[in-house]
Amino acid sequence: MNPQSTAECRKLHDHIAAGTETAQTATVAGRIMLRRVQGKLAFATLQDAAGRIQLFAPAKVTPDYEGFCALSLGDWVRVSGLIMKTRTGELSVKVQEWEQLAQARRAFPDKWHGLADPDTRFRQRYVDLWVTDKARATFQMRSEMMSLTRRWLEDRDFMEVETPVFHPVPGGALAEPFSTHHNALGIDLFLRIAPELYLKRLVVGGFERVFEIARVFRNEGISTRHNPEFTMLELYWAYADYGDIMELVEELVAHLARLLQGTTHLSYQGRELDLTPPWPRRSFSELLAAHSGLDVNLRTPLDELRAHCTDRDISVQNHWGPGKLLLELYEKTTEPELWGPVFVCDYPKEVSPLAKDHSENPGWVERFEAIVAGRELANAFSELTDPDEQKARFEHQAAQKDVGDTEAMSVDRDYLRALEFGLPPTGGLGVGMDRLAMLLADVPNIRDVILFPTLRPESL
RNA sequence: GCCCCUCUAGCUCAACUGGCAGAGCAACGGACUCUUAAUCCGCAGGUUCUGGGUUCGAAUCCCAGGGGGGGUACCA
Numbered sequence: 374m375n376p377q378s379t380a381e382c383r384k385l386h387d388h389i390a391a392g393t394e395t396a397q398t399a400t401v402a403g404r405i406m407l408r409r410v411q412g413k414l415a416f417a418t419l420q421d422a423a424g425r426i427q428l429f430a431p432a433k434v435t436p437d438y439e440g441f442c443a444l445s446l447g448d449w450v451r452v453s454g455l456i457m458k459t460r461t462g463e464l465s466v467k468v469q470e471w472e473q474l475a476q477a478r479r480a481f482p483d484k485w486h487g488l489a490d491p492d493t494r495f496r497q498r499y500v501d502l503w504v505t506d507k508a509r510a511t512f513q514m515r516s517e518m519m520s521l522t523r524r525w526l527e528d529r530d531f532m533e534v535e536t537p538v539f540h541p542v543p544g545g546a547l548a549e550p551f552s553t554h555h556n557a558l559g560i561d562l563f564l565r566i567a568p569e570l571y572l573k574r575l576v577v578g579g580f581e582r583v584f585e586i587a588r589v590f591r592n593e594g595i596s597t598r599h600n601p602e603f604t605m606l607e608l609y610w611a612y613a614d615y616g617d618i619m620e621l622v623e624e625l626v627a628h629l630a631r632l633l634q635g636t637t638h639l640s641y642q643g644r645e646l647d648l649t650p651p652w653p654r655r656s657f658s659e660l661l662a663a664h665s666g667l668d669v670n671l672r673t674p675l676d677e678l679r680a681h682c683t684d685r686d687i688s689v690q691n692h693w694g695p696g697k698l699l700l701e702l703y704e705k706t707t708e709p710e711l712w713g714p715v716f717v718c719d720y721p722k723e724v725s726p727l728a729k730d731h732s733e734n735p736g737w738v739e740r741f742e743a744i745v746a747g748r749e750l751a752n753a754f755s756e757l758t759d760p761d762e763q764k765a766r767f768e769h770q771a772a773q774k775d776v777g778d779t780e781a782m783s784v785d786r787d788y789l790r791a792l793e794f795g796l797p798p799t800g801g802l803g804v805g806m807d808r809l810a811m812l813l814a815d816v817p818n819i820r821d822v823i824l825f826p827t828l829r830p831e832s833l
Numbered sequence: 834g835c836c837c838c839u840c841u842a843g844c845u846c847a848a849c850u851g852g853c854a855g856a857g858c859a860a861c862g863g864a865c866u867c868u869u870a871a872u873c874c875g876c877a878g879g880u881u882c883u884g885g886g887u888u889c890g891a892a893u894c895c896c897a898g899g900g901g902g903g904g905u906a907c908c909a
Contacts, residue, residue, distance in 0.1 A: 597903080
């Protein structure tokens, strides 16, 4: 028989008076978290996925009373008995039948302090989850966040799809991929760094609104904000542009904040964060000028841009053009000072090989990044749909790769062929869902929102 | 990659200036019929991350290695 959840018991019976007993029998199951045996009467605290409830076990009533008292902290049990409230008002299940379901053979972490060592928490998440309330709550929240996101997008006629994790040509982002090998085909494959190019192929195919919640893989450093595999929401919306995407992002994030936190006025790590739409829109150039104090643009002589970079301890590489130099200056001087939420709009074309040329500013593209709580939360653009222009951009990337840029893109010929069949004007978006979860759970480390973060293997 | 910090019983933590490695919880034995981290009595528990070195003596100081954390670089 399936047990009732402790939360349900509480909901149904919490109103009864102290010292009274209902006529109803409940069956609950979970782990023994605490135990207080006092001679002929024992109490235990049972925890299940939904919460905790007390077990009330008088020797007269409880079968194999000795055995019940001998249960270890961490043991799983199923208990049936009348719902009652103790004299002190604690809702309890009287132990009239019980059964041990699983044994905890390893010693229980300190029942008061729990687990403090982050290493143990991440490596033995199965322990962390049942002794650290905040960890359990965070992952439940994350699950709900994913579910709400899907529902919200589906309500707007977006269709969820799944595209390959193995890519013959890594693409869709500027990042170093992991590579692997398929024996039967005798080919090298790359784990995707972004699903972007496949999703846009689907728009070519006529799916006008698609999204994927994609696990992506980037062979880069690990930090409080980076895990080598992480979850990205990407969506593509035919007939939309990056302005429409901005509205979508602020609405989606505000919606999640309202439902998960009850408000759009959040506090993240002690600092206020107001996610109420609309979020400010600022141009990249304007912000760069304001924060760096520099009067620079794409026509500024290269030597001058390089000098500004060098002054700021940026190690300049020879093949960098003005766009890349401006981006470096922005990342050094401007981005760290932004808290947000803010949409940073219009990036240099040189660093945005998949975004559409800006309608008014040559050399720039219609792209934005959403900065929220000082971090890049989303990256989006009006997609580049012109196959000739895309080919030129790919070739420029490939040339960068040839001179040693390991993160540059390769030419994806099939993607170019797809564009030749016609991609309508399309707005595209990528959101770092792990970072969004960090924000909504108010946790400082990406490992707090990834169940099994990447760690060096333990030698057991 | 680089820099800084850290590692003591199953868990949480002590151990002064280099001088007998300890406590609480958990476990184990016992007492206890309304507890809430129950309480009380008793008992047991150690490669002080590993390996070297300095020293009469090392958890403590030095060197090398390993795990972890933070920062930094790259990036979402």
